Amino acid sequence: xxxxxxxxxxxxxxxxxxxxxxxxxxxxxxxxxxxxxxxxxxxxxxxxxxxxxxxxxxxxxxxxxxxxxxxxxxxxxxxxxxxxxxxxxxxxxxxxxxxxxxxxxxxxxxxxxxxxxxxxxxxxxxxxxxxxxxxxxxxxxxxxxxxxxxxxxxxxxxxxxxxxxxxxxxxxxxxxxxxxxxxxxxxxxxxxxxxxxxxxxxxxxxxxxxxxxxxxxxxxxxxxxxxxxxxxxxxxxxxxxxxxxxxxxxxxxxxxxxxxxxxxxxxxxxxxxxxxxxxxxxxxxxxxxxxx
Amino acid sequence: xxxxxxxxxxxxxxxxxxxxxxxxxxxxxxxxxxxxxxxxxxxxxxxxxxxxxxxxxxxxxxxxxxxxxxxxxxxxxxxxxxxxxxxxxxxxxxxxxxxxxxxxxxxxxxxxxxxxxxxxxxxxxxxxxxxxxxxxxxxxxxxxxxxxxxxxxxxxxxxxxxxxxxxxxxxxxxxxxxxxxxxxxxxxxxxxxxxxxxxxxxxxxxxxxxxxxxxxxxxxxxxxxxxxxxxxxxxxxxxxxxxxxxxxxxxxxxxxxxxxxxxxxxxxxxxxxxxxxxxxxxxxxxxxxxxxxxxxxxxxxxxxxxxxxxxxxxxxxxxxxxxxxxxxxxxxxxxxxxxxxxxxxxxxxxxxxxxxxxxxxxxxxxxxxxxxxxxxxxxxxxxxxxxxxxxxxxxxxxxxxxxxxxxxxxxxxxxxxxxxxxxxxxxxxxxxxxxxxxxxxxxxxxxxxxxxxxxxxxxxxxxxxxxxxxxxxxxxxx
Numbered sequence: 001x002x003x004x005x006x007x008x009x010x011x012x013x014x015x016x017x018x019x020x021x022x023x024x025x026x027x028x029x030x031x032x033x034x035x036x037x038x039x040x041x042x043x044x045x046x047x048x049x050x051x052x053x054x055x056x057x058x059x060x061x062x063x064x065x066x067x068x069x070x071x072x073x074x075x076x077x078x079x080x081x082x083x084x085x086x087x088x089x090x091x092x093x094x095x096x097x098x099x100x101x102x103x104x105x106x107x108x109x110x111x112x113x114x115x116x117x118x119x120x121x122x123x124x125x126x127x128x129x130x131x132x133x134x135x136x137x138x139x140x141x142x143x144x145x146x147x148x149x150x151x152x153x154x155x156x157x158x159x160x161x162x163x164x165x166x167x168x169x170x171x172x173x174x175x176x177x178x179x180x181x182x183x184x185x186x187x188x189x190x191x192x193x194x195x196x197x198x199x200x201x202x203x204x205x206x207x208x209x210x211x212x213x214x215x216x217x218x219x220x221x222x223x224x225x226x227x228x229x230x231x232x233x234x235x236x237x238x239x240x241x242x243x244x245x246x247x248x249x250x251x252x253x254x255x256x257x258x259x260x261x262x263x264x265x266x267x268x269x270x271x272x273x274x275x276x277x278x279x280x281x282x283x284x285x286x287x288x289x290x291x292x
Numbered sequence: 293x294x295x296x297x298x299x300x301x302x303x304x305x306x307x308x309x310x311x312x313x314x315x316x317x318x319x320x321x322x323x324x325x326x327x328x329x330x331x332x333x334x335x336x337x338x339x340x341x342x343x344x345x346x347x348x349x350x351x352x353x354x355x356x357x358x359x360x361x362x363x364x365x366x367x368x369x370x371x372x373x374x375x376x377x378x379x380x381x382x383x384x385x386x387x388x389x390x391x392x393x394x395x396x397x398x399x400x401x402x403x404x405x406x407x408x409x410x411x412x413x414x415x416x417x418x419x420x421x422x423x424x425x426x427x428x429x430x431x432x433x434x435x436x437x438x439x440x441x442x443x444x445x446x447x448x449x450x451x452x453x454x455x456x457x458x459x460x461x462x463x464x465x466x467x468x469x470x471x472x473x474x475x476x477x478x479x480x481x482x483x484x485x486x487x488x489x490x491x492x493x494x495x496x497x498x499x500x501x502x503x504x505x506x507x508x509x510x511x512x513x514x515x516x517x518x519x520x521x522x523x524x525x526x527x528x529x530x531x532x533x534x535x536x537x538x539x540x541x542x543x544x545x546x547x548x549x550x551x552x553x554x555x556x557x558x559x560x561x562x563x564x565x566x567x568x569x570x571x572x573x574x575x576x577x578x579x580x581x582x583x584x585x586x587x588x589x590x591x592x593x594x595x596x597x598x599x600x601x602x603x604x605x606x607x608x609x610x611x612x613x614x615x616x617x618x619x620x621x622x623x624x625x626x627x628x629x630x631x632x633x634x635x636x637x638x639x640x641x642x643x644x645x646x647x648x649x650x651x652x653x654x655x656x657x658x659x660x661x662x663x664x665x666x667x668x669x670x671x672x673x674x675x676x677x678x679x680x681x682x683x684x685x686x687x688x689x690x691x692x693x694x695x696x697x698x699x700x701x702x703x704x705x706x707x708x709x710x711x712x713x714x715x716x717x718x719x720x721x722x723x724x725x726x727x728x729x730x731x732x733x734x735x736x737x738x739x740x741x742x743x744x745x746x747x748x749x750x751x752x753x754x755x756x757x758x759x760x761x762x763x764x765x766x767x768x769x770x
Contacts, residue, residue: 004481005313005481008481008484012488018745018749022753150759154757
């Protein structure tokens with residue numbers, strides 16, 4: 001019996017070695033072919049989350065690229081920009097989404113929460129090495145490892161960096177805006193309503209990394225519906241205004257259209273613009289930029 | 293603990309090594325290890341409900357012993373009824389209390405006597421429908437003198453809680469599984485390799501086919517009002533593959549795991565979607581449950597003997613009870629009744645045992661007639677699955693009425709090419725392997741080891757590629 005058990009364990013081990021050898025080969029291939037990044041050089045690069053992703057249409061601008069990803073927190077935007085700048089993406093201007101929700105401490109749970117971490121890691125796994133170095137943040141390392149290995153070790157795949165390069169994605173329709181509280185809870189509440197100092201410091205880093213690469217950073221906030229704005233926690237509004245004032249004082253452009261009077265027809269939901277809203281907003285931003 | 297989880301991937305090798313290298317000298321020790329492992333496996337989900345299994349096992353163990361000690365029929369009957377009452381009582385309370393309470397309230401309200409239903413927040417203990425039936429089979433078989441009761445308490449408790457099939461079957465008969473706990477089990481290389489292959493195939497069905505279909509199915513069933521008929525049709529077909537991949541995948545992993553420990557569990561699925569009529573489908577789908585109901589309900593009721601009315605009654609009883617077993621919802625009852633309607637013409641025309649052999653046995657391709665029959669049977673089951681999947685009867689009816697609108701032949705809004713390709717590949721492999729016990733059993737056997745390993749590697753890569761967060765098995769809710 002022991003002989004056949006030994007044979008079984010040996011066969012199984014050999015199969016696993018064969019399997020790991022395959023994984024290793026694929027990993028080496030992926031690691032090498034994903035070093036090359038080819039992104040068209042544009043004058044303006046737009047970064048942020050779904051708010052700017054649905055609002056700024058680069059096609060309406062002369063030379064712009066929208067690389068926003070849904071739900072992307074500042075620390076991931078920073079890592080993404082760092083990666084792209086190192087790969088020689090050199091725009092003149094970087095437009096950074098700057099909404100109230102971007103400084104909410106909900107963003108700090110996005111790499112730990114079961115639902116959010118899956119979404120985040122699936123787009124940014126290529127930055128895993130940098131992600132694990134983010135201090136003061138709870139990270140589901142195991143899930144990150146699984147997603148990284150699944151993408152890097154199973155099948156040869158080129159251009160994996162594209163997974164974190166988002167694009168403009170206009171939203172169709174104008175839904176009845178009656179989910180303000182639900183949206184507020186989703187964006188501002190995880191364990192409590194609070195400000196994320198970590199996100200604020202990463203926003204500083206984004207500004208800094210842009211400056212040292214001689215790129216002009218511009219902070220842009222998209223319009224939100226009035227009832228939604230009224231529900232934003234006071235602590236967030238207070239902090240947001242302070243940050244805004246600080247940047248303005250430092251000479252950083254801040255285009256805050258949060259309170260712009262956009263009619264309800266321009267909204268897809270309480271805080272996202274729809275296609276018509278995006279057209280109007282892009283036009284407005286274009287005009288402001290040309291005036292700067 | 294889910295079979296498709298990292299936890300199980302750690303748990304299984306540990307138990308395997310302990311079982312064959314530490315506990316292999318002593319049968320009692322092996323059984324004890326299996327019992328403890330099974331309890332550990334179950335408590336990983338919720339330790340509180342372990343007491344139910346222990347209680348149920350104790351009752352049936354005692355009932356078995358008492359049955360052997362008496363020859364007085366009335367006393368024996370009381371003992372059997374005690375076992376049935378307690379086991380079905382637990383099942384009824386945990387699974388059906390709210391359903392009956394609400395149904396009574398609705399009935400009273402319809403009769404003009406408003407009545408407030410009392411609802412309890414009860415968690416359904418995982419696997420209760422499965423182990424209850426398994427342990428009941430023991431009491432009934434001992435009562436019918438089909439088997440001698442066991443005095444080996446560890447063997448009996450291990451039989452009731454055997455972890456590979458504890459939470460979602462196959463529902464084993466005491467006559468098949470219990471004697472395997474009495475015999476010394478020696479490690480068998482070929483059996484273990486076969487077990488691993490079956491586990492691999494089960495994981496492929498679950499992770500690659502079922503979980504991928506589930507994403508599409510959940511979306512289509514939740515938003516059916518905004519989709520065209522063709523998309524709804526696609527949703528129903530995908531659900532047919534989801535439930536098959538999910539449940540038969542679980543059974544394959546269970547049977548394969550049991551093989552690693554030297555046990556033979558019964559086949560639970562035999563390529564049901566290649567059935568040429570509904571009777572054949574029911575001989576091939578969830579075999580352990582169908583045969584359980586056949587042996588312990590249908591035959592005692594008279595089976596297919598007696599008057600036509602009695603035959604019809606028996607068919608409806610067995611199918612409706614089978615539907616109700618799946619869940620406390622009218623949708624399952626209608627699903628069962630629908631299958632009874634499908635089955636009835638075959639029974640009355642005495643053609644229900646026409647297709648007993650494997651379709652196109654020894655051939656590569658079926659005849660045109662067989663293809664037509666397979667497709668007809670498949671679409672009949674797809675139609676019935678809509679009730680099975682729907683949240684409520686009105687949901688199912690609305691879904692079906694939307695299917696039969698004029699957009700049935702339009703291009704579906706959702707057309708996941710990769711998943712369709714995977715399903716085609718899956719159906720092809722199942723077709724080629726349909727003469728084996730499971731799809732992969734005889735496949736690639738004639739090839740060299742290198743080719744076989746590459747095939748297994750492809751399956752492993754697909755499983756890992758499509759595995760995200762562990763998705764629970766559908767049948768856990770039953």
